[in-house]
Amino acid sequence: MERAASAAKTSLEEEHQTEVTTTPATQLIPTMAMTKPTSAKHKKPPATFEVVFSGQNITPEKLPLRVIADSLGAVQRLASGLDLEAASTVPETDAIGLLDIKRGSAVFSCVARNPVVAKEHLRWTGEVLTAVEPPAESDPRPIDFILWPVRTLSQFAKALDCSIMVREPGTRNVLAIVEATSWDRLSRTMLTTGPTTQVGKVVRVGGATHVKCSMRIPGRDRLLYCDVPSDDVARRLGQHLYEEVTVSGTATWLQRGWKLLRLEIHTMQVRSSGGYLDVLDQLYKIGGNAWDEIGDHEDYIRGLRK
Amino acid sequence: MTPAATPRKIVAVDTHCVSWAMRPARTDDTPHTQEMRIRARILFSILDEEKARIVLPCVAVAELLVPISKEHRAEFISRLNAQFICASLDLPASTIAADLWEHHKSFAKEDRYKDRPLLKSDLQLIASAKASGATILYSHDVQCRKVAAHVMEARDLPKKHPDMFLDKELRELK
Numbered sequence: 001m002e003r004a005a006s007a008a009k010t011s012l013e014e015e016h017q018t019e020v021t022t023t024p025a026t027q028l029i030p031t032m033a034m035t036k037p038t039s040a041k042h043k044k045p046p047a048t049f050e051v052v053f054s055g056q057n058i059t060p061e062k063l064p065l066r067v068i069a070d071s072l073g074a075v076q077r078l079a080s081g082l083d084l085e086a087a088s089t090v091p092e093t094d095a096i097g098l099l100d101i102k103r104g105s106a107v108f109s110c111v112a113r114n115p116v117v118a119k120e121h122l123r124w125t126g127e128v129l130t131a132v133e134p135p136a137e138s139d140p141r142p143i144d145f146i147l148w149p150v151r152t153l154s155q156f157a158k159a160l161d162c163s164i165m166v167r168e169p170g171t172r173n174v175l176a177i178v179e180a181t182s183w184d185r186l187s188r189t190m191l192t193t194g195p196t197t198q199v200g201k202v203v204r205v206g207g208a209t210h211v212k213c214s215m216r217i218p219g220r221d222r223l224l225y226c227d228v229p230s231d232d233v234a235r236r237l238g239q240h241l242y243e244e245v246t247v248s249g250t251a252t253w254l255q256r257g258w259k260l261l262r263l264e265i266h267t268m269q270v271r272s273s274g275g276y277l278d279v280l281d282q283l284y285k286i287g288g289n290a291w292d293e294i295g296d297h298e299d300y301i302r303g304l305r306k
Numbered sequence: 307m308t309p310a311a312t313p314r315k316i317v318a319v320d321t322h323c324v325s326w327a328m329r330p331a332r333t334d335d336t337p338h339t340q341e342m343r344i345r346a347r348i349l350f351s352i353l354d355e356e357k358a359r360i361v362l363p364c365v366a367v368a369e370l371l372v373p374i375s376k377e378h379r380a381e382f383i384s385r386l387n388a389q390f391i392c393a394s395l396d397l398p399a400s401t402i403a404a405d406l407w408e409h410h411k412s413f414a415k416e417d418r419y420k421d422r423p424l425l426k427s428d429l430q431l432i433a434s435a436k437a438s439g440a441t442i443l444y445s446h447d448v449q450c451r452k453v454a455a456h457v458m459e460a461r462d463l464p465k466k467h468p469d470m471f472l473d474k475e476l477r478e479l480k
Contacts, residue, residue, distance in 0.1 A: 276354050281330075287379065288325075302447075
């Protein structure tokens, strides 16, 4: 189970770990295991929603703390509506379960600092997850923040053979349900892969098991974490740290807005030194002089395009 | 932001910008050829100074290769690819091309392309450039610039170099 939970963390999520600079306004605080309030000032707030691990063999003590923490973290990201990832470097330890939580299933009552916004985001997540078609382009509500938390929750749901439900406390009003198949469905309808070429600055290259490269791509706020299957390409990228390179490979985009989410780099190209005018003179010598025979270049090109 | 952290400008150029700029001056050049050659070289000189990255869409690469003999094509393309971002028509570019096609329908009848294959090629060039991150397209073709202006800044080739001494030098070079 721990291994499955660990597998849920991927390079895609790493992307956000290094650059988290803000704290989500909607902090989620589980209300269980709190110290007994000593005064009215510390009175327990009413829960905003509940996270329910619902399955046949789900009991609180069977849930590893890490799974709970990561799941609640993912729900928090959904509630916040921000495209951020919580730190995931929880050390691998033996699974420790919780006791004295409602029997029958694992229910975690949570309180959000901004309950209206949190519920709005969670309800929107639920809508996206149950919709047959992806949200319309014209819908201004963001969907980026939904992707990776749903991926995490979906993988936990798969590993635990359960569904993870977020509902309003004390009611049966479900805000969102993530199931084992949720991520597959979501990625099928919202993501697209295909070949592309990108220019960017190499910031990091490395990795113990899989070589990754982080790049600064123009027009993108965060670093792009790329997979580099070829050791040869990884070595070449490593030789050009902090330099601008052109990389080609298979990209995964969010269909709506064509945001580049991941890139598997297959080849790279470094811009040769020397100015453009020098290169143009070289191009002339290696065959470009054939254009001498053409009188009006614009007319010729227009003819080619017709 | 420090100057070192300022992202480089990414611009795209149409085929004729490269074909004119490659050409050395010749005594029998027509005034048009002479002018276009100078303007194209001024453009690349400015882009050199700005340390801009230049996108040359694959549509333009193919056009540049047409008059070049087969034995020179591999070397030519390799040199080109080492200096320019040769952008292909990938999936985001395809969407941009479709959007531009729609946009073109909104043009007044007299402004619309008379030739569909020409429109298709221009759209592919503009869309590939845009999807590669280009923010400006340089082209001497008014119609192409009009369509491109929907998604990015579209400029004609510069008539003068901002540095008057360099401008003079570029005009005198034979």
